[in-house]
Amino acid sequence: MSISADFDPIAQFRLDGKVAIVTGASSGLGARFARVLHAAGATVVITARRLDRLQELAQQLPRSFPVACDVSVAEQRENLVADVMREFGRIDVLVNNAGIGIVTPVERETLEDFESVLQVNTTAVWHLAKLCGQHMVAQGSGSVINVASVLGLVGSTPIKQVNYVASKHAVIGITKELGLQWARKGVRVNSLCPGWFLTEMTSGMESDEGAKKLIAQNSPIPRMGHEHELDGALLFMASDASTFMTGQEVVVDGGWTTR
Numbered sequence: 001m002s003i004s005a006d007f008d009p010i011a012q013f014r015l016d017g018k019v020a021i022v023t024g025a026s027s028g029l030g031a032r033f034a035r036v037l038h039a040a041g042a043t044v045v046i047t048a049r050r051l052d053r054l055q056e057l058a059q060q061l062p063r064s065f066p067v068a069c070d071v072s073v074a075e076q077r078e079n080l081v082a083d084v085m086r087e088f089g090r091i092d093v094l095v096n097n098a099g100i101g102i103v104t105p106v107e108r109e110t111l112e113d114f115e116s117v118l119q120v121n122t123t124a125v126w127h128l129a130k131l132c133g134q135h136m137v138a139q140g141s142g143s144v145i146n147v148a149s150v151l152g153l154v155g156s157t158p159i160k161q162v163n164y165v166a167s168k169h170a171v172i173g174i175t176k177e178l179g180l181q182w183a184r185k186g187v188r189v190n191s192l193c194p195g196w197f198l199t200e201m202t203s204g205m206e207s208d209e210g211a212k213k214l215i216a217q218n219s220p221i222p223r224m225g226h227e228h229e230l231d232g233a234l235l236f237m238a239s240d241a242s243t244f245m246t247g248q249e250v251v252v253d254g255g256w257t258t259r
């Protein structure tokens with residue numbers, strides 16, 4: 001493709017006219033992702049369990065629509081996607097972001113602990129990708145972004161959480177396989193793998209001496225990430241800027257997994 005004098009490489013990152021769903025948008029990274037997609041022009045369906053938090057966010061984002069949904073419940077996942085299709089008739093971007101973790105040594109971890117994390121972090125990711133993906137395949141385009149973690153690539157100890165590590169490794173597996181299954185159907189599936197970012201999930205880490213030491217000693221860029229440091233990766237994955245990429249992980253971790 002030739003480059004004219006007025007060529008604007010930023011234009012391919014725009015999402016005007018696109019419909020996006022962001023799960024876990026009531027706090028932390030999900031709220032940020034919703035703001036970023038909205039700022040790039042998308043209509044954004046923001047979803048989580050805490051409707052009051054979503055409504056607060058929606059007041060600041062005119063093209064956003066809050067929908068309460070517990071992603072651990074299959075019927076609520078189905079209703080969410082059916083409602084979005086009824087309202088907007090298409091889904092262009094799914095950000096599978098809702099997530100939880102239970103920090104505990106495996107000796108004290110119950111079967112219920114393990115299964116509850118897998119339900120939100122893995123089963124819901126698979127199911128929402130499947131439910132949205134069928135509409136994306138029918139329209140011949142779409143981008144699914146599964147928010148995994150660096151803990152989908154490496155282990156976590158000294159912060160002990162096999163439930164979380166297992167769930168996020170599975171998310172990367174789901175991403176690879178769906179990326180392959182839909183590669184010839186115009187639908188792309190990629191994982192975003194953040195390192196340590198300060199949110200409700202990691203609250204306290206910024207002041208905990210052990211956590212501070214862990215990051216200072218093990219992170220090549222020796223600090224936690226700031227939310228805005230995921231903006232570029234998210235927009236790249238959501239938009240036409242990444243039309244040749246599928247089944248991949250984009251890692252934004254200060255170099256944590258580089259060693």
Ligand SMILES: NC(=O)c1ccc[n+]([C@@H]2O[C@H](COP(=O)([O-])OP(=O)(O)OC[C@H]3O[C@@H](n4cnc5c(N)ncnc54)[C@H](OP(=O)(O)O)[C@@H]3O)[C@@H](O)[C@H]2O)c1
Pocket residue numbers: 023024025026027028029030047048049050051053069070071072096097098099100120147148149150193194195196197198199200201202
């Ligand atoms: N922070 C980090 O360092 C980090 C690093 C790597 C990956 N991640 C991943 O990034 C994603 C966002 O996490 P965060 O750090 O932003 O944590 P957060 O502030 O605790 O946000 C988690 C979000 O998930 C939602 N959620 C939890 N359980 C849910 C359920 N059953 N149904 C619907 N929504 C549910 C929460 O909303 P409600 O409580 O309102 O339902 C909340 O909006 C997660 O997948 C996490 O694993 C985070």
